[in-house]
Amino acid sequence: MPADTPSPMNSLHHPPVVRRLPSGWWQRQLSGILVAGFTTAALLVASPALAQFAVSERDILDLDLQDGNEDTSNARWTVNIEDCLTLIDENPEVTLQWKFNTSPPNNTKFAIKLQPPGSTCSFTSTTVDADQEGCILLSSSDDLNGTTVSRTIALQSLLGISETQACFGNDDSEYILGIIYTNPSDTTPGDDANDFVNSQISVDLNLSRPIAPTLDSVGAGENSISVEWSLPSTDNETDDYIVYYSESELVAGDFPEETVGARAQSAVTESVTLTDGVQVDRTYNVAVVMLDSDGNRSVLSNVEQAVTTPTRDFYEQYLASGGVEQGGLCSSARVPDGGMMGAAAVLGLLWTLRRRGARS
Amino acid sequence: MMKNLLTAGLLACALPASLASAEISLNTPTDGKNAFELRFSRFNPGIDDEFDGGVSPYATAFDGRRPYNVELEYDRQFWDGFGSVGAGFHIGYNRVRGNAVTEDGEESPDRTSLTVIPLRASAVYRFDVLHRRFNVPLAFSVKAGLDYYFWAARDAKKNVSEVPATEGDPIRGSGGTSGWHAAFGVHLLLDAFSPGMATSFATNVGVVNSYLFAEYMLSRVDDFGSSTSWSLSQNQLWIGLAFEF
Numbered sequence: 001m002p003a004d005t006p007s008p009m010n011s012l013h014h015p016p017v018v019r020r021l022p023s024g025w026w027q028r029q030l031s032g033i034l035v036a037g038f039t040t041a042a043l044l045v046a047s048p049a050l051a052q053f054a055v056s057e058r059d060i061l062d063l064d065l066q067d068g069n070e071d072t073s074n075a076r077w078t079v080n081i082e083d084c085l086t087l088i089d090e091n092p093e094v095t096l097q098w099k100f101n102t103s104p105p106n107n108t109k110f111a112i113k114l115q116p117p118g119s120t121c122s123f124t125s126t127t128v129d130a131d132q133e134g135c136i137l138l139s140s141s142d143d144l145n146g147t148t149v150s151r152t153i154a155l156q157s158l159l160g161i162s163e164t165q166a167c168f169g170n171d172d173s174e175y176i177l178g179i180i181y182t183n184p185s186d187t188t189p190g191d192d193a194n195d196f197v198n199s200q201i202s203v204d205l206n207l208s209r210p211i212a213p214t215l216d217s218v219g220a221g222e223n224s225i226s227v228e229w230s231l232p233s234t235d236n237e238t239d240d241y242i243v244y245y246s247e248s249e250l251v252a253g254d255f256p257e258e259t260v261g262a263r264a265q266s267a268v269t270e271s272v273t274l275t276d277g278v279q280v281d282r283t284y285n286v287a288v289v290m291l292d293s294d295g296n297r298s299v300l301s302n303v304e305q306a307v308t309t310p311t312r313d314f315y316e317q318y319l320a321s322g323g324v325e326q327g328g329l330c331s332s333a334r335v336p337d338g339g340m341m342g343a344a345a346v347l348g349l350l351w352t353l354r355r356r357g358a359r360s
Numbered sequence: 361m362m363k364n365l366l367t368a369g370l371l372a373c374a375l376p377a378s379l380a381s382a383e384i385s386l387n388t389p390t391d392g393k394n395a396f397e398l399r400f401s402r403f404n405p406g407i408d409d410e411f412d413g414g415v416s417p418y419a420t421a422f423d424g425r426r427p428y429n430v431e432l433e434y435d436r437q438f439w440d441g442f443g444s445v446g447a448g449f450h451i452g453y454n455r456v457r458g459n460a461v462t463e464d465g466e467e468s469p470d471r472t473s474l475t476v477i478p479l480r481a482s483a484v485y486r487f488d489v490l491h492r493r494f495n496v497p498l499a500f501s502v503k504a505g506l507d508y509y510f511w512a513a514r515d516a517k518k519n520v521s522e523v524p525a526t527e528g529d530p531i532r533g534s535g536g537t538s539g540w541h542a543a544f545g546v547h548l549l550l551d552a553f554s555p556g557m558a559t560s561f562a563t564n565v566g567v568v569n570s571y572l573f574a575e576y577m578l579s580r581v582d583d584f585g586s587s588t589s590w591s592l593s594q595n596q597l598w599i600g601l602a603f604e605f
Contacts, residue, residue: 221460221470223516273469275516311460313472314421315513315521315533318407318590321415325590327535329510 053108053184055199056101060094076202079159080294084167084207085257087156094158097150098179098199104144109196110181111140112151116160117173117205123198126180144181159205168255171207176200210290212253212298213241213270218286220306225274229288229301240291241267244300245274250285256297280308395446397433399575399600402426403454403476405592420465421472422458429454431598435484443487448503450480460516470516476592477510478581480541488547497549499571504542507581509592511535537592539581547571547602569604 058075079087086092096112111126119134128137139151156162159175178200186194211232219226227243244250246262263277267288278284284307287300312320404426407418431452439445454477460470482505490496513521513533521533550570551558561567575598583589 219469221462221468221516224469224471226469273471309462311462311468311470311516313460313470313513313515313521313533314417314458314474315472316515316523317421317461318417318513319523319531321411321417323407323417323590324410324588325535325537326588327532329536 053100053102053104054197055098055179057097057099058199058201059097059099060201060203075200076204078204078206078294079155080296081167081207081209081257082295084159084161084205085164087159087161088164088167091154091156093152094155095150095152096177096201097148100147100149103147104181105184107142108144108182108184109140109142110144110149110179112138112149112177112179114138114158115176115178117175121176121178123178123180123200124193124196126196138177149179159203167207169207170209171205173205175203175205177203204294206292206294206296209296210292210298212301213288213290215286215288215301215304218304218306220284220308222280222308222311223275223278225278225284225286225306225308226271227274227286227288228271230270231290238291238293239268239270241270241272241288242291242297243267243272243274243286243288245278245284245286245306247282247284250287250300250303252287252300252302254300256289256300259300278308280310283307393437393605395433395435395437395448395602395604397431397435397573397600397602399431399433399573399598401429401431401577401596401598403429403456403594405476405581405594407590407592409591409593418474420461422456422474425456425458427454427456431478433480433482435482437484437486443485443489446484446486448480448482448484448505450478450482452476452478454478472516472521473514473518475512475514478592479508479510481505482541482543486547491549495552497552499547499549501545501547501573501575502543503545503575503577505540507539507541507579509537509539509581511537511592537581537589538583539579539593540584541577541579541581543575543577543598545573545575545598547573566605567603571602571604572600573602574599 060077109126113121113123113128114136115121116134116136120132121135122129122132126140128135138153161167178198180196180198182189183194183197189195213229213231216228216230217226218228225245227245229241242256243265244256244259244262245265246259248261250259250262263274265272265274265276274286283305285303286306287303289297289300291297318325405418408416411417429452431450433448433450435446435448437444437446453475455473455475457471457473460468460472462468482503484501484503486499486501488499490498511534515521522530523533524530548571550572558570561570577596577598579596580591580593582591582593
């Protein structure tokens with residue numbers, strides 16, 4: 001049987017259809033895949049070097065000294081007086097951290113510098129020149145390895161604070177920490193201003209106190225003390241106050257951080273009534289301080305004394321005035337006949353109406 | 361075609377007619393066996409009346425304050441004829457706060473308060489004939505009944521006041537005082553102003569009539585003239601909303 005003659009078997013079962021592809025088809029597909037793959041790979045490899053490599057996060061870890069004084073959008077942290085005292089007591093270490101959005105290109109240099117107040121740092125070079133007085137080079141390397149750069153440092157040494165008295169020094173200054181690294185988009189590496197870029201973190205040391213209010217008046221009851229005060233200026237940052245009261249001595253101008261044993265009550269208006277722990281026949285010293293937006297307290301205002309004395313609440317005053325009502329749910333008093341008759345009439349009316357309603 | 365036109369014409373005529381009949385039914389009084397009232401007034405009891413103007417401990421402590429007080433009333437109608445007759449039950453809440461005084465009579469920063477929870481039972485006659493027969497959106501009510509007021513006076517620590525007695529236990533500043541009241545009210549039927557809303561309110565909520573009302577109430581709450589009771593009596597103008605369902 002000729003090879004091209006369909007066999008009886010083939011006439012019953014369709015033979016498999018084999019379609020021949022045009023010559024060179026596989027080669028073209030394969031070459032297309034290879035070109036696309038190489039292009040993608042080249043882009044992926046090249047991308048860090050194409051200005052996509054940049055700091056994506058700046059952070060000071062563990063600097064949790066006071067709520068509300070961290071401004072993450074600007075990488076700015078504030079250390080107030082209370083934080084400063086904590087530094088002295090605990091000397092916490094903090095971790096400075098910069099995160100990059102992608103792995104650094106090869107041979108990316110970097111340096112971390114601290115610019116204390118009054119000094120000058122260049123944040124466009126990884127070295128400290130002689131004319132940059134006070135600028136501190138904390139770290140540097142010719143090979144930035146990985147996407148995160150972290151350095152741990154004692155905050156006391158960072159801020160140059162070593163004793164409690166420094167926290168009461170009215171200091172108001174800014175420390176800048178910056179990472180300087182090779183500019184990935186600089187097409188002409190060399191000794192020019194575009195060789196490096198930087199990312200900064202600011203630490204504001206705010207140890208200045210707001211102005212103290214003037215305590216205008218105190219009034220005492222049996223279990224409460226009313227306090228009113230005012231401010232020399234109406235141009236206040238906040239309307240937050242703390243009133244201190246104590247049977248112990250309070251001294252005008254003292255630092256509130258050193259006022260031990262006094263009760264404290266917050267206020268958001270220029271008056272408050274103190275009740276917590278206030279007892280009759282006692283003498284209390286009262287003073288008030290103002291808080292600024294960083295949580296720093298002014299010194300104590302002038303101190304006034306409040307002497308709690310017995311008072312009469314409404315019912316005591318009523319009885320003292322000769323009132324006859326003795327309380328209780330049931331009156332045992334003589335009820336005039338007229339009143340009783342009236343009550344009986346109303347009850348009778350209600351009963352009659354109810355019966356009529358039931359009949360209808 | 362003609363058949364369709366005829367159907368459309370009939371529908372066009374019938375629809376306004378049905379709407380008109382709905383309009384008529386809105387203005388037709390519908391009986392509500394129950395009523396609920398939410399009412400507001402000012403609280404100013406006559407506690408100082410027993411002192412004949414010599415001293416005024418209430419005015420001294422509360423400095424003429426007349427706080428708003430709120431009351432809820434539920435009415436059940438038993439008879440429906442020329443008007444309706446029923447029984448009503450009220451519960452309210454009042455609290456007035458002020459300052460204690462020193463023994464010299466000076467105002468103290470210590471706070472003090474008087475809380476009163478009035479309970480009332482009323483016989484209610486509601487004259488709604490004008491509304492039912494003449495479509496005038498007005499009704500009148502007369503109420504009379506018995507009152508019982510729970511009250512408590514508190515000191516700066518918000519405890520019930522206690523005053524040392526010459527003998528025995530201290531006198532506690534809380535108790536109850538009974539009395540009576542009578543009231544006359546004018547009710548304006550709100551359904552007349554928004555029939556569509558009234559229909560919706562009736563269909564969806566079951567409220568068949570809604571009223572805005574003013575009521576003048578005379579209350580004498582002094583344990584029926586007892587010589588050992590203070591007076592929580594007052595004359596009050598109440599404003600409120602009433603719903604019949």
